[in-house]
Amino acid sequence: MKQKVTIADVAKAAGVSKQTVSRAINDKGEISPDTKERIMLIIEQLGYRPSRLARAMNTQRSQMVGLVVGDITNPFFPEVARGVQDAAMDRDYNVLVCNTDDKPALATAVTESLISQGVDGIITFWNQSDKSTLLSLGDSFGPILSINTIVEHPQIDNLLVDNASGATLAVDYFVNNNHEHIGMLTNSINQTTLVRRVQGFQQAIADHNLNPNYIVEHPATLAGGYEAAKTLLNKYPQISAIFTYNDLMGLGAIRACLDAGRKIPDDISIIGFDDIQLSAMYTPSLSTIRVDKYEMGRLAFERIFTRIEQPDHHYSPLHMGVELILRESTKSITT
Amino acid sequence: MKQKVTIADVAKAAGVSKQTVSRAINDKGEISPDTKERIMLIIEQLGYRPSRLARAMNTQRSQMVGLVVGDITNPFFPEVARGVQDAAMDRDYNVLVCNTDDKPALATAVTESLISQGVDGIITFWNQSDKSTLLSLGDSFGPILSINTIVEHPQIDNLLVDNASGATLAVDYFVNNNHEHIGMLTNSINQTTLVRRVQGFQQAIADHNLNPNYIVEHPATLAGGYEAAKTLLNKYPQISAIFTYNDLMGLGAIRACLDAGRKIPDDISIIGFDDIQLSAMYTPSLSTIRVDKYEMGRLAFERIFTRIEQPDHHYSPLHMGVELILRESTKSITT
DNA sequence: ATACTCTCCGTTACCGATCACGTGACAAAA
DNA sequence: TTTTGTCACGTGATCGGTAACGGAGAGTAT
Numbered sequence: 001m002k003q004k005v006t007i008a009d010v011a012k013a014a015g016v017s018k019q020t021v022s023r024a025i026n027d028k029g030e031i032s033p034d035t036k037e038r039i040m041l042i043i044e045q046l047g048y049r050p051s052r053l054a055r056a057m058n059t060q061r062s063q064m065v066g067l068v069v070g071d072i073t074n075p076f077f078p079e080v081a082r083g084v085q086d087a088a089m090d091r092d093y094n095v096l097v098c099n100t101d102d103k104p105a106l107a108t109a110v111t112e113s114l115i116s117q118g119v120d121g122i123i124t125f126w127n128q129s130d131k132s133t134l135l136s137l138g139d140s141f142g143p144i145l146s147i148n149t150i151v152e153h154p155q156i157d158n159l160l161v162d163n164a165s166g167a168t169l170a171v172d173y174f175v176n177n178n179h180e181h182i183g184m185l186t187n188s189i190n191q192t193t194l195v196r197r198v199q200g201f202q203q204a205i206a207d208h209n210l211n212p213n214y215i216v217e218h219p220a221t222l223a224g225g226y227e228a229a230k231t232l233l234n235k236y237p238q239i240s241a242i243f244t245y246n247d248l249m250g251l252g253a254i255r256a257c258l259d260a261g262r263k264i265p266d267d268i269s270i271i272g273f274d275d276i277q278l279s280a281m282y283t284p285s286l287s288t289i290r291v292d293k294y295e296m297g298r299l300a301f302e303r304i305f306t307r308i309e310q311p312d313h314h315y316s317p318l319h320m321g322v323e324l325i326l327r328e329s330t331k332s333i334t335t
Numbered sequence: 336m337k338q339k340v341t342i343a344d345v346a347k348a349a350g351v352s353k354q355t356v357s358r359a360i361n362d363k364g365e366i367s368p369d370t371k372e373r374i375m376l377i378i379e380q381l382g383y384r385p386s387r388l389a390r391a392m393n394t395q396r397s398q399m400v401g402l403v404v405g406d407i408t409n410p411f412f413p414e415v416a417r418g419v420q421d422a423a424m425d426r427d428y429n430v431l432v433c434n435t436d437d438k439p440a441l442a443t444a445v446t447e448s449l450i451s452q453g454v455d456g457i458i459t460f461w462n463q464s465d466k467s468t469l470l471s472l473g474d475s476f477g478p479i480l481s482i483n484t485i486v487e488h489p490q491i492d493n494l495l496v497d498n499a500s501g502a503t504l505a506v507d508y509f510v511n512n513n514h515e516h517i518g519m520l521t522n523s524i525n526q527t528t529l530v531r532r533v534q535g536f537q538q539a540i541a542d543h544n545l546n547p548n549y550i551v552e553h554p555a556t557l558a559g560g561y562e563a564a565k566t567l568l569n570k571y572p573q574i575s576a577i578f579t580y581n582d583l584m585g586l587g588a589i590r591a592c593l594d595a596g597r598k599i600p601d602d603i604s605i606i607g608f609d610d611i612q613l614s615a616m617y618t619p620s621l622s623t624i625r626v627d628k629y630e631m632g633r634l635a636f637e638r639i640f641t642r643i644e645q646p647d648h649h650y651s652p653l654h655m656g657v658e659l660i661l662r663e664s665t666k667s668i669t670t
Numbered sequence: 671a672t673a674c675t676c677t678c679c680g681t682t683a684c685c686g687a688t689c690a691c692g693t694g695a696c697a698a699a700a
Numbered sequence: 701t702t703t704t705g706t707c708a709c710g711t712g713a714t715c716g717g718t719a720a721c722g723g724a725g726a727g728t729a730t
Binding site: 018029030032035054056057059 | 708711714715
């Protein structure tokens with residue numbers, strides 16, 4: 001039992017060659033409608049499922065892509081993953097998902113594993129400054145889409161979130177609403193994404209000639225945001241607005257403010273980054289810089305797919321815009 | 336450029352046969368330490384990566400498993416996925432993740448796709464009453480782990496969450512805290528998980544001779560929970576405790592209660608199900624029946640892995656216990 | 671010296687598809 | 701009648717590994 005039906009079985013049952021069966025299932029080459037119909041019927045009866053493994057051996061296309069994320073349980077990633085998966089399904093591709101916990105060693109290991117597995121392309125959140133590994137993989141492997149980290153390589157594509165613009169949006173909003181002491185909570189782990197958000201923040205602060213020293217760093221978690229906000233408010237009580245590295249920190253900051261007896265948004269305004277689902281449901285809900293994560297996933301797959309089809313074409317980097325979403329953690333002055 | 340290094344290249348470079356190289360990388364068969372070391376060195380130099388595709392052709396093991404979930408953006412699933420992925424990585428396996436949106440047609444399609452892709456086993460949240468598809472897949476394919484739906488088949492394993500016990504825990508808690516009018520919000524989509532939770536609830540209610548009519552059904556979302564709770568409270572104002580199908584509905588119910596001017600937990604107590612991350616962070620935080628999702632994922636993979644290694648052994652169904660987590664949405668009477 | 675064992679490694683076939691080419695039948699054109 | 705062409709399908713090689721088996725050479729027992 002359970003011995004799988006192969007193309008040879010179908011061929012024998014239909015009294016034709018394997019090649020003809022292959023033609024029938026792939027709609028390729030010359031084949032008479034009669035024969036094809038007959039073969040398809042037999043395929044149905046036998047429950048034959050073509051092996052993509054075997055097909056991949058010849059075509060050098062496994063119809064799989066790898067998706068490398070930091071941690072799928074981080075609310076940011078599932079939406080991206082879903083976008084990738086949906087786009088992949090449209091193209092009859094499957095997606096292998098791996099986590100790195102933002103550890104460079106793990107990132108390298110899982111990526112190698114994916115390549116070994118035979119994926120046609122890899123979408124990776126490469127959130128580390130070291131690009132050498134990626135570059136050599138670009139040489140030895142091929143289609144890679146690097147999100148967040150710009151890598152110059154003929155086989156590597158780039159997708160970038162407008163992190164700096166997001167920071168500018170937040171700071172400008174604060175300034176327009178008469179905030180003069182604006183703080184930021186940043187991630188203590190050095191990541192390319194972080195750098196851009198912080199630099200954007202600092203640039204915007206400088207543009208408005210404000211005090212640039214209200215920065216505290218902590219792990220980018222809810223607890224980290226809580227601690228960071230507490231520290232910031234203790235040190236600089238005059239602060240009336242906080243921009244956070246991501247929404248998790250923003251939510252932690254909200255709790256810290258409330259626990260410290262500061263009212264939101266009357267005493268303190270807070271803007272996060274990413275717009276994870278939780279932010280809209282929180283009490284009070286968190287204003288944030290939205291990134292369209294689902295669309296990002298779809299875009300990422302479409303690009304890597306195009307690259308797989310046309311490897312040597314030149315592609316320009318993809319940019320994901322951001323959007324300021326105002327909710328209960330900010331209060332606009334009435335005009 | 337980019338032409339992949341094959342085992343033949345390594346063999347030629349080392350002046351040995353492919354078989355010997357194979358022996359070197361797999362530590363299998365007789366090979367002298369010298370030769371092996373020499374080959375490994377050349378592998379390193381050439382940047383050779385064995386193709387799992389090719390290996391899979393012979394061994395009939397792709398070292399991939401499929402994970403079929405309802406929707407990876409549903410906060411319940413990422414943790415499960417992470418558990419599966421971590422356990423898989425320990426065994427040098429990769430995981431293909433697919434979504435079904437709980438649509439039977441999609442579930443069948445993605446499962447077929449996974450099999451075609453060559454996975455060694457499939458872990459699926461098969462949340463529909465129709466088992467025939469699963470049974471025939473069990474015949475024609477092999478190792479499948481069905482979560483939530485019991486399927487009797489020599490090739491299919493089962494993993495069950497103690498849904499009924501969870502409901503009992505909730506009702507018993509309510510009763511012990513002097514609640515007499517206990518309602519439930521249920522999912523309007525008919526799923527096996529739902530049935531068990533509702534039956535458990537009804538049984539527990541019956542055991543305590545309480546009114547079993549306080550049930551309202553709506554989609555199992557935040558908005559659905561909101562509407563359902565509103566309806567329930569309008570119809571039966573005497574209700575003082577609500578058990579919800581899942582946490583999302585529970586959170587929606589909290590909002591509805593607050594909007595209706597009912598205090599939580601003073602006027603109304605609420606218990607959800609699943610313990611998604613959001614529940615602990617909400618204001619007020621939601622009491623719930625916790626399911627250890629990460630562990631569930633790990634267990635699921637370990638079982639399917641064991642099954643892959645020993646297909647014809649008999650395995651008993653796995654049970655995941657649940658736990659009552661008390662938070663701010665419930666108030667215990669002081670003893 | 672012969673036979674036997676044990677190491678170590680090579681040869682051949684094969685996994686399940688596809689690709690490039692080859693072949694036979696039949697019809698239209700010369 | 702021969703040539704040319706087209707259609708429909710078959711043949712053999714191939715993708716990159718592994719399983720099964722076989723064989724050469726060194727060492728040991730008879």
